[in-house]
Amino acid sequence: MVRFINRTYEMALLSEEWAKKGARFFVIYGRRRIGKTRLIEEFMKGKNGLFYVAEDTNKAVQIRELKEKFAGFFKDDLLKRLDIANWGDFFAYLEKIVPRAERFYIAIDEFSFIVKNDKGFASAIQKFWDSFLSKTNAFLLVSGSLFGVMSEDVLSSSSPLYGRRTRDMRLRELRFRHSCEFLDMPAEEKVKVYMAIGGIPEYLLRAKDYKGADEFFKKEFISRDGYFYREPQYLLSRELKEIKTYFTILNAIAYGNTRPTDIANFAGIGTREIYPYLEALEEFGFIERSVPITGDKKSGIYVIRDAMFDFWFNFVFKNKEYIEREQAKIEKTDLNAYFGKRFEFFIRDDVLPGLLPEARIGRWWYKDTEIDLVALEEEKAFFFECKWSDLKESEARGILAALREKAKFVGIKDNKAEIFGLFAKKIEGKEKLLKEGFMAFDLEDALK
Structure with a gap:
């Protein structure tokens, strides 16, 4: 055992x-x-x-x-x-x-x-x-x-x-630091697997014998005999009666329809009728309603919270025809785009709570301006961007400069001290940025 x-x-x-x-x-x-x-x-x-x-x-x-x-x-x-x-x-x-x-x-x-x-x-x-x-x-x-x-x-x-x-x-998912204990692979590969399946013990057991994320994805997701090939349908069928409706709603959100009206239109459901479905999916933990950490709470959007569902809709559902013909593959650019999105969840749920245990953490956006993560303490406001990439020092400085400008629109009150930070796979010149008062963390720091 x-x-x-x-x-x-x-x-x-x-x-x-x-x-x-x-x-x-x-x-x-x-x-x-x-x-x-x-x-x-x-x-x-x-x-x-x-x-x-x-x-x-x-x-x-x-x-x-x-x-x-x-x-x-x-x-x-x-x-x-x-x-x-x-x-x-x-x-x-x-x-x-x-x-x-x-x-x-x-x-x-x-x-x-x-x-x-x-x-x-x-x-x-x-x-x-x-x-x-x-x-x-x-x-x-x-x-x-x-x-x-x-x-x-x-x-x-x-x-x-x-x-x-x-x-x-x-009973909730395991956090990353405990999920790691199931996996026997390099640290970055553990993060990739975690961002694809989350901290579900049974899923982690499926990954424990693999030495890297790519092999795991290939054999367990984009294979007709893979464990995860039919997993979402199984979970929905065990929990919900109107499986097709819930499945369509999840697909709508995965395709980028995040507001109730857009989700309803995609799913062919009346806007008023969509809310009970969204509430049920949120209660199960499959999706979450995200609102700006400051500003109008009515302008919430829905995103897929469950990592396995998110990965599945991105790489299995869209490629089912190719999977059945045993011709499916995951493009590296698509995979990196997915990890870029899930990296924000990883930092929010698994890294920042340890760094800033007293802070309220969330996203912020207004019209076309977005900040990946904002953390508010009683006397300080932290602003972060999350990048799943290796950054040169000049790129990191450019991101931090743009972040400082965007932070002006957030509307932080009470004269909080403002601190700007960056999370990335790797940051060149990280020590210089730290000495200048920025918070700069690469994957090695995040995994400590």
Whole structure:
């Protein structure tokens, strides 16, 4: 088994809840491939309890499988032989055999499959919790990958389980410094892979045996047998009902339609009708709404946030015909253009939070003027450009001079001190720029 990487915060949160007295109800949710099952397995080590991974099957099968799990754990032959047809009878029997004082866990992974296939399950387990389990020392842990089901039927105020959970946690992507630990390749190649698939553990495992990004992209993306060739359709089909509509919206954004009206026109949907779709995709983390860090918050645009979706629409969807004929290739200029776009995300999410932990970070634009990243502290304003290229000193100075001019239009108040910076793959004369008061970081600095 591959070693368990990071999740220090999540393990601490689970351990903190486990240490508390009395019954606990912990909910873990998040997108598929994010590592929920592995997290639960690591947390359960050395603890007493039972672990059930639900399948996307019918109620009768799920009752039978759970019945066998509990019968095996409690060594109850009668439960194993009993013919139980509904959840009410199942939980009623559990009240007879579950100990009240003993600390043990009941972990149900893919909980959302059970709820999806039987809406009555949430009410049944709520009654079991209220009437019995909440009065014991049990640790009920449920997790689910179907984000919509978990949000609506487990976490929302309309759910029978609302108010019962003692803690919930959304499992998110690993950041770059931990994602690196999966990969055995040069530092720049790690950044390229990360900018193509993000910090999804399952995706990183697919890349771990490759020595470079190009080979990984060729075999896993632009191949008919590649792992990622059909991955977006699979993810959307598991989460959403109107797959074609959501797919078209993502394609519209990938093609550069970033405003709701333009996205709606591309997708053939009314402008008013487009918003629920956008909100759902944003909730799943596939897209994000970006607004200028200062200025009009109404002038927001939508961009693809998920790295794998972004890479896929840029290099797989557009080349499907060639991939099927085994003639596809990724042009270096197109790849560099893609990395140039994603480099800004990388700096925003993985580098600047470490350099400026107290700053509010975002993009800024007005009409035709754009600044890649602006970071605002109480007394300072930082302006940055991000370039996925090797810069000569003269080029770096030109970019910084232009940045200083653009910053005049941002409208920073409170007389903040203004500091200008540049991120690039490599910067010639970096030390000179640093001595002159600029912030200049190349890839080597960013990876420290």
